[in-house]
Amino acid sequence: MPLRLAVDSGRAGLSIEIPPVNVLDVAALEELARLVLGCAGARVLVLSGLPRAFSAGVSIAEHFPEPKAIEAMLAAMRGALNALVRTPAVTVAAVSGVCLGGGAELAAACDVVFVTEDARIGFPEIRLACFPPGAAALLPARIGGARAADWILTGRTVSGREAAQAGFAARAVAPFDLDRETERLVDQLLATSPAALAGARDLLRAERRRALAEALPHAEVAYRLLAGSEDLSRAVREFRGGRRETAEGKRPREIGED
Numbered sequence: 001m002p003l004r005l006a007v008d009s010g011r012a013g014l015s016i017e018i019p020p021v022n023v024l025d026v027a028a029l030e031e032l033a034r035l036v037l038g039c040a041g042a043r044v045l046v047l048s049g050l051p052r053a054f055s056a057g058v059s060i061a062e063h064f065p066e067p068k069a070i071e072a073m074l075a076a077m078r079g080a081l082n083a084l085v086r087t088p089a090v091t092v093a094a095v096s097g098v099c100l101g102g103g104a105e106l107a108a109a110c111d112v113v114f115v116t117e118d119a120r121i122g123f124p125e126i127r128l129a130c131f132p133p134g135a136a137a138l139l140p141a142r143i144g145g146a147r148a149a150d151w152i153l154t155g156r157t158v159s160g161r162e163a164a165q166a167g168f169a170a171r172a173v174a175p176f177d178l179d180r181e182t183e184r185l186v187d188q189l190l191a192t193s194p195a196a197l198a199g200a201r202d203l204l205r206a207e208r209r210r211a212l213a214e215a216l217p218h219a220e221v222a223y224r225l226l227a228g229s230e231d232l233s234r235a236v237r238e239f240r241g242g243r244r245e246t247a248e249g250k251r252p253r254e255i256g257e258d
Helices: 026-038 067-086 102-109 124-128 133-143 145-154 160-166 175-190 194-224 230-241
Strands: 003-008 011-016 044-048 053-055 090-095 098-100 112-116 120-122 157-159 171-173
Touching: 003 026, 011 026, 026 067, 044 175, 053 090, 053 102, 067 102, 067 133, 067 194, 090 102, 090 175, 098 102, 102 120, 102 133, 112 160, 112 175, 120 160, 124 145, 124 230, 133 145, 133 194, 157 160, 160 171, 171 175
Parallel strands: 011 044, 044 090, 053 098, 090 112, 098 120, 112 171
Antiparallel strands: 003 011, 120 157
8 A cells, every 4th residue: 555544542644655756646645635534533643754755746647738637636636735734633744855746735734844854845846837736825824925935936945954944844853863753742742632732733724724725726727727838748748758757857866956
């Protein structure tokens, strides 16, 4: 199974395991949404990936160029993002390795993000003549409009350390400390009053929920308009013809390089 869920004593761990770099297709996103909403009894949910990649983004092969394929991917990503802001569990993204495009959108929807200092985070869709709708909706609230514009319009990647300084992540830690620090946070959350935790969770999610309800539909409309553009068609042809193997316009050895 590409996604693995374990629930025990109020905590749930959902791991994305699609080697080599956790490229997400429609089926994986739909399964992720189902599992997030279905982890009954969990008060805290930790979303993680492979050591070398939280997720390198969405599958270009499934995403383009047919309008039906684009619509299916938009719906699947929308469902996954909404699941993360509606699950009763507090969501924690534990990010190591590359975290790009759709993978970074999933992290941005979570309540708390921990990253390794050497993680590589970014939204390189602009290099494929498109943009990330989920990030366009979520990032301004998370890191501010100026930084959101910088990240999305340039498509550059940032280190985990810079992501924490920008407010995308709560903390950047050494790679060997990520699991320990994440577990420490989970223990702290589970030791709090369930009612207080739930109340604070809902208040802190209000802006993300509003962004997904109000800003995301507008971003998707703009995204659909790109479907027939020559710029996008050319970028996808070049992507497919360049023997690139991962999502969002980068080969594995190039991921994370500016």
